[in-house]
Each structure stands twice: as structure tokens, then as C-alpha cells.
Amino acid sequence: MARLALCLIFFLSHLLPQKATSPKRAYVRGEVLTYRMHYGWIDAGWVKIEVQNEAREVGGKKTYHFVGTGESNKTFDLFFKVRDRYESYVDEESQLPWIFIRRVNEGGFLIHQDYIFNPWKKKVDVGNGTCYDVPENCQDMVSAFYYARGLNYSAAKPGDVFPIASFVDKEVFNLKIRYMGKDTISTTLGKIACIRFCPILQKGRIFKRPEDLNAWISDDANRIPIRVQAKILVGSVKMDLTSYSNLANPLAKVD
Numbered sequence: 410m411a412r413l414a415l416c417l418i419f420f421l422s423h424l425l426p427q428k429a430t431s432p433k434r435a436y437v438r439g440e441v442l443t444y445r446m447h448y449g450w451i452d453a454g455w456v457k458i459e460v461q462n463e464a465r466e467v468g469g470k471k472t473y474h475f476v477g478t479g480e481s482n483k484t485f486d487l488f489f490k491v492r493d494r495y496e497s498y499v500d501e502e503s504q505l506p507w508i509f510i511r512r513v514n515e516g517g518f519l520i521h522q523d524y525i526f527n528p529w530k531k532k533v534d535v536g537n538g539t540c541y542d543v544p545e546n547c548q549d550m551v552s553a554f555y556y557a558r559g560l561n562y563s564a565a566k567p568g569d570v571f572p573i574a575s576f577v578d579k580e581v582f583n584l585k586i587r588y589m590g591k592d593t594i595s596t597t598l599g600k601i602a603c604i605r606f607c608p609i610l611q612k613g614r615i616f617k618r619p620e621d622l623n624a625w626i627s628d629d630a631n632r633i634p635i636r637v638q639a640k641i642l643v644g645s646v647k648m649d650l651t652s653y654s655n656l657a658n659p660l661a662k663v664d
Contacts, residue, residue: 434559434630434657435555435558435559435630435631435632435657435658436460436555436558436559436631436656436657437460437655437656437657438460438461438462438463438464438473438655439460439462439654439655440459440460440653440654440655440656440657441457441458441459441460441652441653441654441655442457442458442459442633442634442650442652442653443455443456443457443650443651443652443653444456444457444458444634444648444649444650444651445648445649445651446479446646446647446648447646447647447648447649448485448645448646449645451484451485452482452484452485453481453482453485454479454480454481454482454485454491455479455480455482455651456477456478456479456648457476457477457478457479458475458476458477458554459475459476459477460473460474460475460555461473461474461475461476464501465498467498467500467507467508468507470500470501470502470507471500471501471502472498472499472500472501472507473498473499473501473555474496474497474498475496475497475498475499475551475552475554475555476494476495476496476551477493477494477495477496477551477554478493478494478495479491479492479493480492480493489515489516490514490515490516491514491515491516492514492515493512493513493514493515494510494511494512494513495509495510495511495512495550495551496508496509496510496511496551497509497510497549497550497551497552499552499555499556500528503528504552504555504556504559505526505528505546505547505548505552506526506528506548506549506552507525507526508523508524508525508526509522509523509524509526509549509550509551509552510522510523510524511523511550522535522578523535523536524549524576526543526547526549526576528545528546528547531543531544531545531547533547533576535579541576541579541580541581543574543576543581544574544581547574547575547576547581548575548576549575549576549577550575550577553575557632558631558632558633562588562604562632565588566588567588567589567590568587568588569587569588570585570586570587570588585608586606586607586608587606587607587608588604588606589604589605589606589607589623590604590605591603591604591605591628592604592605592625593663594625594635594636596635596636596649596650597649597651598650598651598652598653598660598662599662599663600662600663600664601627601635601660601661601662601663602627602628602629602661602662602663603625603626603627603628603635603636603661604625604626604628605623605624605625605626606623606624606626607622607623607624608622608624621639621640622637622638622639622640623637623638623639624636624637624638625637627660627661628661629658629659629660629661630657630658631656631657631658631660633650633653633656633660634648634650635649635650636648636649636650
């Protein structure tokens with residue numbers, strides 16, 4: 410479940426059109442977002458996404474250090490134990506990734522990935538002397554989430570579709586996103602004004618229909634995911650924001 414949750418966050422990271430950056434910073438060091446993951450009616454686990462309070466230098470340039478972690482809870486561990494960690498070091502100025510680290514342990518299935526990005530040469534080194542060509546401004550699974558939050562979606566209209574590319578599992582992953590409009594949703598944190606998006610996905614492997622994944626992002630300068638809801642072949646998955654701290658801007662709560 411944690412891996413699926415982080416995949417949903419990855420989809421979510423591509424939900425904003427590629428326009429000029431927002432004049433306001435969407436995040437700051439020290440920000441922490443925590444989500445509860447539900448599989449049907451079962452409380453399956455949690456996901457945490459944070460900006461580490463550090464400014465490590467890579468190649469002489471300051472970076473943001475993003476970390477995404479996910480764990481199944483003790484009850485769900487009996488069926489399928491999950492311990493996942495994703496990290497990304499991103500150039501503070503260009504917002505392009507330098508280093509991507511992925512450590513997945515799901516029911517004993519392990520994934521260890523260490524990718525080195527060279528955005529100027531548009532290549533990614535995946536180890537063992539193997540490099541891949543990538544498009545300009547290519548992101549990784551974690552950095553894409555933060556990069557997208559800083560983009561300006563004010564010109565988007567319901568029905569608009571936007572293509573995005575990122576490097577995932579040794580290949581360029583192409584995704585198209587449809588902007589659906591604005592909603593106000595009720596959460597445990599109160600009512601929050603949101604914008605809703607629907608990725609255009611191929612049905613069959615995980616989703617029954619292409620429109621079975623929906624996401625709601627706060628309609629404010631933070632642009633944080635508030636809820637992600639998906640119908641999959643073997644049930645439904647829902648991820649809700651349960652806590653946040655150190656946001657760069659006020660959250661779009663509705664009285």
C-alpha cells in the first residue's frame with residue numbers, strides 16, 4: 410500500500426500545467442505532510458513527505474533534500490509488510506534533480522535504486538556504467554512533486570490536458586493530466602478549497618477505467634495534495650492528509 414500511495418503522489422506531482430513559476434514559494438525547508446492510507450475500509454498505513462531542514466551542497470550548489478516514506482501498520486503487516494523510502498536532492502536554483510534514491514521493501518520484494526542526474530547533458534546514470542537520455546527539465550519520482558507545486562495553473566480551464574515526462578524505472582514515463590475544475594471537500598482538518606485533476610491512464614493493469622484516479626490539491630499558494638482517491642481492479646484506495654507543519658503559506662480552509 411505504501412508503494413501505491415507514493416505512486417499516487419507521483420501521479421499527483423504531474424497535475425499542474427507547465428507554465429511560468431508562481432511568484433510565491435510553494436514550500437520551505439522543514440515542511441512535513443502526513444497522509445493516512447485506506448484500502449477499502451481498512452486502515453492500511455501512512456505516508457510522510459517532507460523537506461529536510463538542511464542545505465547540503467552537490468557539485469558546489471545548494472540543494473533541497475526531499476524524503477518520502479511509507480509504512481503499512483502493524484495489522485496490515487500480517488498480510489503484507491511495507492517499508493519504503495524515497496529521497497531526492499534537487500538544485501535549489503534550477504529545481505532540477507541531482508540524486509534520486511529509492512529503497513523499497515514490500516513483502517520481502519526489494520528495490521534499490523541510485524540514480525545520478527545530469528540535467529545539463531540530459532542524462533541519468535543508473536549505475537554499472539549505464540546512462541539514459543532524458544528530456545529537458547526531466548524530474549524523478551519525488552522531485553516532480555515539488556517542481557509541479559511551484560508552477561502557475563491560473564490559466565487552466567476544465568478539460569485542458571497537459572503532458573508531462575519523468576524518469577521512472579530506467580525509462581521516461583509520459584503522463585497526461587486533465588484539469589477538472591474546483592471543489593471544496595470536507596476532511597478531518599476541516600473544509601478545504603481544492604482544484605481537482607484526473608490523470609488520463611491506460612485501463613487494465615491497475616485501474617478499471619482511465620478516469621478512476623482523482624486528486625484534490627489545495628487551491629492556495631502551497632498546492633499540497635489533500636486527497637487522492639482511486640478505484641483499482643481489486644477494490645479502492647484512498648489517501649487523506651491528516652497533518653501538516655511548516656507550510657510556506659496559509660492553507661485554503663473554508664469557514
